[in-house]
Amino acid sequence: MTAAAVVLENLMKPWNVQVDSTANLAGAVADAAAKDDKERQEDGREPLRRKPELRRLPAAEANPSVTLTPWEVLHALGRATVLSRQGAGRGLAEHWGCLKYCQALEGSTGKYMVLSAEGLNPRRHYKTVQSGELGIGFALAVAERVVRKRYPGHMVSVVDADIALQAGWALTGKDVRRRDWVRLRPDFFLEAWKPGEPSKVIPLACKGTHGKTPYVYTQLANASAQVEAVHVGPWNQTPVLVTSTELLGQGGITVHVLHAPGDGSLAVALDDVAADAGRALDDLNIYPDVRIPDPDGGEEQRVSGFQVPPEKFVWFRRALARAGAAGLMGFTGGGEPTAQYLTKRQGRRHFEGFTHAGTGIIQDVDVEIDGVTFVGTDHVFRLNGTRVEAFSGLAEDLFHHLRDGRVEQYRRDAHALRSSWRSTRFVDGWDGPVSLHEDGSIMAMSLLPEPRRRHRARQRV
Helix, strand or coil: CCHHHHHHHHHCCCEEEEEECCHHHHHHHHHHHHHHHHHHHHCCCCCCCCCCCCECCCCCCCCCEEEECHHHHHHHHHHHHCCCCCCCCCCCCHHHHHHHHCCCEEECCCCEEEECCCCCCCCHHHHHHHHHHHHHHHHHHHHHHHHHHHCCCCEEEEEEHHHHHHCCCCCCCCCCCCHHHHCCCCCEEEEEECCCCCEEEEEEEEEEECCCHHHHHHHHHHHHHHHHCEEECCCCCCCEEEEEEECCCCCCCEEEEEEECCCCEECCCCCCHHHCCCCCCCCCCCCCEEEECCCCCCCCEEEECEEECHHHHHHHHHHHHHHHHHHHHHHCCCCHHHHCCCCCCCCHHHHCCCCCCCCCCCCCEEEEECCEEEEEEEEEEEECCEEEEEEEEEEHHHHHHHHCCCHHHHHHHHHHHHHHHHHCCCCCCCCCCEEECCCCEEEEEEECCCCCCCCCCCCCC
16 A cells, blocks of 8 residues: 555544533633733733633533544635635635645544644744644534534524625724724634525634643633624623644644633524525625623723624625635635635735636536435646545535526525435445535545656766
8 A cells, every 4th residue: 555545544533532511620710811911901901801701512512522533624724714715726716725734633542633743843934834734624513513412493594604794894904993893703614504484603723733732721712802703783692612722742633622601693584585595785885893882881881893783694605604604615626616706805906816826627527426426626746656536515406506607596506415325324335535514525536546747868978
């Protein structure tokens, strides 16, 4: 077996990832927040506004560990970062950056996932990037499981918070005047949705660290300020999740997670034409403040942040659904199909036209696995000298719905199919790792045959 084949086999192996959500953790985070507030006051700085009453997960939602394959973690990372625009892809296949971690994760003798020798040996400046990106992958893998338990029968969409918020508030550029409120915001929104029912919105802030456990407490204290910045409806009635992934934890990788309860419902009349996510979205200019009621019935306090009032629920539901659709289209490799779901301020132009070599490629690969056809794009590269192909895409029928702007039809069909994806294993239909999400997105990798090569004759001198 070649070295590349070993890597692909390891990517498919399930390992346990520890989950820490205890009252002791909540207490340690509260102490870290109090310490930070005291230091800020001593330095003449204003203390951060934090989500009050972070606590451990309810017993029904918390497990001491979850079982994941490294490939599932990379799929979660790729799906989440496809609209980030941090690479040179100019809106096409940003998610392929997750493949640099193909050899960073392995299992220990105790059946727990750990960093491999390669994962433990990054360049110093690279450690922050590694912990941050892997922190996203592990956080989403755990958080999605928590939300599915909390809302049985619901699908869970991961939406880049920057993309969703930019449609209502200017976060960058010359229009931004108050940068104090821009800096702190969640990393993602988890939208739990079910056709015919109001969506539930859960802001998520996720961190990662190579440091010791006490640094986790500081990270979670900072994350509590990020999620406090967003309120759906009245102040402090939005549920949140904060996570910190400890990559060098005792016994393996550990995801530390806390939550604050709330409703977070986008209560809209779903038969309202304006609620149809297929309708184009306009950029708004919502005033950047959060209204905190006075407990004694006095005048409310107005602080900087992002608050979605009830009269904007219909708009915000469309903003979340369309941002989710844009992420799925980006994951399948298309620029123009992605752009249709974004506003000007969300970066529509970034995904339009031939702005970079390769952006004209629009979902040009069909792959059939176990009788299911997926449409998407591929990426061919060498892994330990061996040619391999990575593929990302969406189930064909679901892809056609989103390509043609039928977001609501996509949601109805994706929800109906979710149990069939859950039971699919693709053991015999693909020679390599496969990860399939309930949203119909797939990421797979396989070995490629080496091409015949023509050797140039040596010229005599």
